Amino acid sequence: MDIWDKLYRAALEVQDPRVVSPFIEAGGVAAAIESESGNIYVGVCIDTCSSLGMCAERTAIASMLTHVESRIRRVVAVMSNGKVGSPCGACREFMMQLDKDSPSIEILLDIETKSTTTLGALCPDWWGKTRFE
Numbered sequence: 677m678d679i680w681d682k683l684y685r686a687a688l689e690v691q692d693p694r695v696v697s698p699f700i701e702a703g704g705v706a707a708a709i710e711s712e713s714g715n716i717y718v719g720v721c722i723d724t725c726s727s728l729g730m731c732a733e734r735t736a737i738a739s740m741l742t743h744v745e746s747r748i749r750r751v752v753a754v755m756s757n758g759k760v761g762s763p764c765g766a767c768r769e770f771m772m773q774l775d776k777d778s779p780s781i782e783i784l785l786d787i788e789t790k791s792t793t794t795l796g797a798l799c800p801d802w803w804g805k806t807r808f809e
Contacts, residue, residue, distance in 0.1 A: 683708040683716065683752040684760070684787050687732075690718045691754055699725045704756045707732035711740055712747035733767040737774070747775050751795075752784045760787050768799050776808035 677685075691706035705721040719735025730738075733753055740746070748771060755761045762783060763771070772778045772795060779796025796802075 680784050680790055683710060683750060686716050686718050687752055687754040690720055705732045705753060707736045707753045709736045709748050710750040711745045712749055731764055731767050733763050734770055748781045750782045760784050771795055772799055772802050
């Protein structure tokens with residue numbers, strides 16, 4: 677099994693759409709990230725009625741940061757229909773701010789073809805790159 681299949685399956689394992697309360701739903705989207713050290717962290721989306729929720733990618737990153745890691749190699753986000761999706765703008769920005777090498781983070785675009793892109797390709801001319809210099 678290649679790393680993309682491993683990440684995809686890790687995300688599927690935690691994906692469990694559910695109503696948490698009259699205000700919160702969780703688990704419709706799941707994500708898995710591979711850190712620079714090769715560890716895999718997972719997360720699910722948390723949707724709230726007041727837009728204070730978090731995307732699956734950011735909950736996975738929060739887990740990674742909790743475990744004292746901050747560099748990402750690869751990201752997979754699995755939508756509620758089982759297809760892979762690209763991170764939203766807020767997740768892209770969050771990842772870009774993590775590390776000077778964040779533009780090289782690989783993002784899976786299609787599980788069947790293993791088509792990928794980089795975060796740098798999704799965020800050309802990012803406003804904050806000079807702060808890392």
